[in-house]
Amino acid sequence: MVVDKKKRYFPNLNGIRAIAASLVVFHHLEQAKHALGIANVYDMPIIQHAGRLGVGLFFVLSGFLITYLLLEERGRFGNVDAKKFYLRRVFRIWPIYFLIIGLSFFVFPHIPIFDYPGIEEKLTVDLPERLALLLLVLPNFAFVLYDLPYWCAQTWSIGVEEQFYYLWPWLIKYPKKRIPILIFFLALTAGLLYLGLEMADPSEETRKSMITTFLGQFRIQTMALGGLCAWLVYNDKTKFLDFIFRKDVQIVAYTMLLALFFSGVHFFGFLEVYALFFAFFVLNVSCNPNTIVHLGHPVMDHLGKISYGLYIYHVAVIVVIINLFEMYAPGWRDVSYQVVLYIVSFIASVAVATFSFNYIEKPLLAYKDRKFGR
Numbered sequence: 001m002v003v004d005k006k007k008r009y010f011p012n013l014n015g016i017r018a019i020a021a022s023l024v025v026f027h028h029l030e031q032a033k034h035a036l037g038i039a040n041v042y043d044m045p046i047i048q049h050a051g052r053l054g055v056g057l058f059f060v061l062s063g064f065l066i067t068y069l070l071l072e073e074r075g076r077f078g079n080v081d082a083k084k085f086y087l088r089r090v091f092r093i094w095p096i097y098f099l100i101i102g103l104s105f106f107v108f109p110h111i112p113i114f115d116y117p118g119i120e121e122k123l124t125v126d127l128p129e130r131l132a133l134l135l136l137v138l139p140n141f142a143f144v145l146y147d148l149p150y151w152c153a154q155t156w157s158i159g160v161e162e163q164f165y166y167l168w169p170w171l172i173k174y175p176k177k178r179i180p181i182l183i184f185f186l187a188l189t190a191g192l193l194y195l196g197l198e199m200a201d202p203s204e205e206t207r208k209s210m211i212t213t214f215l216g217q218f219r220i221q222t223m224a225l226g227g228l229c230a231w232l233v234y235n236d237k238t239k240f241l242d243f244i245f246r247k248d249v250q251i252v253a254y255t256m257l258l259a260l261f262f263s264g265v266h267f268f269g270f271l272e273v274y275a276l277f278f279a280f281f282v283l284n285v286s287c288n289p290n291t292i293v294h295l296g297h298p299v300m301d302h303l304g305k306i307s308y309g310l311y312i313y314h315v316a317v318i319v320v321i322i323n324l325f326e327m328y329a330p331g332w333r334d335v336s337y338q339v340v341l342y343i344v345s346f347i348a349s350v351a352v353a354t355f356s357f358n359y360i361e362k363p364l365l366a367y368k369d370r371k372f373g374r
Helices: 013-035 043-079 080-107 117-122 127-135 139-146 149-171 177-200 206-217 222-232 238-244 247-264 270-285 300-304 306-327 336-372
Strands: none
Touching: 013 043, 013 149, 013 300, 013 306, 013 336, 043 149, 043 222, 043 270, 080 117, 080 127, 080 149, 080 300, 080 306, 080 336, 117 127, 117 139, 127 177, 127 222, 139 149, 139 177, 149 177, 149 206, 149 222, 149 306, 177 206, 222 270, 238 247, 238 270, 238 306, 247 270, 247 300, 300 306, 306 336
């Protein structure tokens, strides 16, 4: 039965994207300084976790939004058009994904200002295998099995998102067949990893480490949690939502989240615990009219709009800025250096992402909405 549900607009989503992207930029800036021998705080647990938590927040939000859109499509049209769904994702994700891959392998290595430690090996050893996996949009497999040039290493999470997209529309389209669909998806993923490990042929110890890293990154469950949140909202589960929308519950939850974050505590399954907080956060700021957190500031909105480009380009921008400072102010290492490095790196990353959004992504977004929207 087709239900006539109007399309719903969720406020503050760009603000959430802005927070997630900023966490990742912060993490990679300290990571780059660490690799280049510049004074840094990369070894602090809070810094170590910032990147993964930023990606985790992206994953929860992605699961929430994609699931709601699929449920909405099924409700309005009685089905899910998988072909149009994939074409929309292709036009959103692939253009600048392939752009950063192409630049990282064929352009940046020939420009000294992009130089970064350990790049040579990642551009020569096992190059066909790396490129094949990247061209198949399996960057998480490439990252785990062969590692990637630093400029595009962050694309591993794009691979995880893409694999979520391979699974999720079919679960929404055929809910009664979800068990065989899920088994097929997990078997295919395990088979791909097995084939990859056989090709890479690492030592037994390295093989175990690769599997652990892959499983640690393959956070489909985090996106599924976002999907559960979308299901709760779409089906108006008011009894549950009214409870988590209470002001006192928000205060307690956010206090616990901040305490956990600033403590830097690491424990088994801590990313899943954060994911629960992120799910709570996404539900409240996007669906609760009485949310105590508001992210509608124009700056946050803009950062959210360009967040995909900001995520894709910022690593290369950071490397360039650090190398420029090294070239033109080699002895500059005081507190002012750190402050200026942060400001210039962030502003430059935003500028590059804004240019990309306006002249590459935005026209393609308009095209995919016009041709493949529902």
